[in-house]
Amino acid sequence: MAPSGSRSVDCWRVLYWIPVLFISLIVAWSYYAYVAQLCIETIENTGEKIVYLLVYHVLFIMFVWSYWQTIFTKSMNPLKEFHLSHSDKELLEREDRRESQQEILRRIAKDLPIYTRTMSGAIRYCDCCLLLKPDRCHHCSACDMCILKMDHHCPWVNNCVGFANYKFFMLFLAYSLLYCLFVTATDFQYFIQFWTNGLPDTQAKFHIMFLFFAASMFSVSLAFLFAYHCWLVCKNRSTLEAFRAPAFQHGPDKNAFSLGTSKNFRQVFGDEKKYWLLPIFSSLGDGCLFPTCLVNADPEQPSSPSGHNPSIKSAGESHQFPPKPLRESQSRLLSNGQSEGSEDRDTRGTSNPALTIEKET
Numbered sequence: 001m002a003p004s005g006s007r008s009v010d011c012w013r014v015l016y017w018i019p020v021l022f023i024s025l026i027v028a029w030s031y032y033a034y035v036a037q038l039c040i041e042t043i044e045n046t047g048e049k050i051v052y053l054l055v056y057h058v059l060f061i062m063f064v065w066s067y068w069q070t071i072f073t074k075s076m077n078p079l080k081e082f083h084l085s086h087s088d089k090e091l092l093e094r095e096d097r098r099e100s101q102q103e104i105l106r107r108i109a110k111d112l113p114i115y116t117r118t119m120s121g122a123i124r125y126c127d128c129c130l131l132l133k134p135d136r137c138h139h140c141s142a143c144d145m146c147i148l149k150m151d152h153h154c155p156w157v158n159n160c161v162g163f164a165n166y167k168f169f170m171l172f173l174a175y176s177l178l179y180c181l182f183v184t185a186t187d188f189q190y191f192i193q194f195w196t197n198g199l200p201d202t203q204a205k206f207h208i209m210f211l212f213f214a215a216s217m218f219s220v221s222l223a224f225l226f227a228y229h230c231w232l233v234c235k236n237r238s239t240l241e242a243f244r245a246p247a248f249q250h251g252p253d254k255n256a257f258s259l260g261t262s263k264n265f266r267q268v269f270g271d272e273k274k275y276w277l278l279p280i281f282s283s284l285g286d287g288c289l290f291p292t293c294l295v296n297a298d299p300e301q302p303s304s305p306s307g308h309n310p311s312i313k314s315a316g317e318s319h320q321f322p323p324k325p326l327r328e329s330q331s332r333l334l335s336n337g338q339s340e341g342s343e344d345r346d347t348r349g350t351s352n353p354a355l356t357i358e359k360e361t
């Protein structure tokens with residue numbers, strides 16, 4: 001039988017759905033107000049009515065689809081390699097001294113592609129999930145688990161926004177903004193008629209008025225949020241990293257994961273253009289390992305690649321990953337940029353070509 005404590009926690013979790021319910025009710029009402037009251041009841045011109053309904057339904061479907069995906073995509077857990085083995089757990093429990101525990105964690109981390117540290121330089125370890133946190137992974141207290149490339153916990157979707165659903169979240173912001181802008185623009189002339197008494201005296205006029213107020217207010221707040229996340233995507237930063245730069249052996253570095261705007265975009269949206277606008281998962285990588293361009297020499301990183309042009313170094317430090325295997329999509333992310341314009345200047349060293357990136361100036 002489940003303990004009563006866990007049952008009360010489950011009860012609280014039901015309350016987390018209230019913001020989602022609130023948004024869903026507003027969307028359902030806006031559908032009724034726009035389709036039934038504005039298009040069918042009020043607009044007399046058949047051509048205008050058909051065009052409005054067609055465009056509206058395309059935006060509505062894309063908006064609801066991406067919202068659904070953001071809510072119901074389960075956050076990805078770190079791979080099992082990052083979890084402590086039974087013997088390591090016992091070893092860690094036996095040690096009381098923090099330095100000895102760090103020594104054990106450092107030994108385990110040596111075989112893993114982990115480059116970020118805590119602010120004090122310690123190995124990032126989650127004692128709730130009993131795992132070494134992969135780079136950009138954080139423990140979410142609301143979800144009670146470690147979330148890969150955690151961006152933030154969003155109450156409006158009752159889910160963590162992270163590696164698994166960040167693309168869906170971006171599309172949700174984009175389509176909800178387009179939805180609100182379209183409703184605001186097409187409702188505007190009827191909203192003016194409301195104030196000039198040009199509308200018949202039915203209940204439709206009040207729906208039209210409130211629809212304009214709601215859509216325009218949401219447009220403004222969504223525009224700010226969407227613009228901010230576009231900036232984050234271009235810089236390859238999560239919201240958490242924008243507030244506190246990720247720390248490495250050599251110290252904090254806010255630009256460490258940035259590979260240039262185009263590659264940063266493709267890391268989230270993928271290589272295939274046909275998937276960019278669809279809420280279908282196409283992000284590159286596995287969420288545990290992210291290519292970085294390390295700004296300063298890291299004691300853990302091998303020295304500069306052989307055959308590297310020293311003049312490039314003055315324009316921007318060049319660094320190399322330890323020779324740990326990259327997954328196919330990550331290798332692609334690093335190698336594709338060669339055919340691109342000056343935006344993504346990635347110079348590849350001869351000693352370990354796939355793993356060397358040139359830091360952007």
Ligand SMILES: [Zn+2]
Pocket residue numbers: 126127128129130138139140144145146
């Ligand atoms: Zn955790």
Ligand SMILES: [Zn+2]
Pocket residue numbers: 140141142143144152153154159160161
């Ligand atoms: Zn969360």
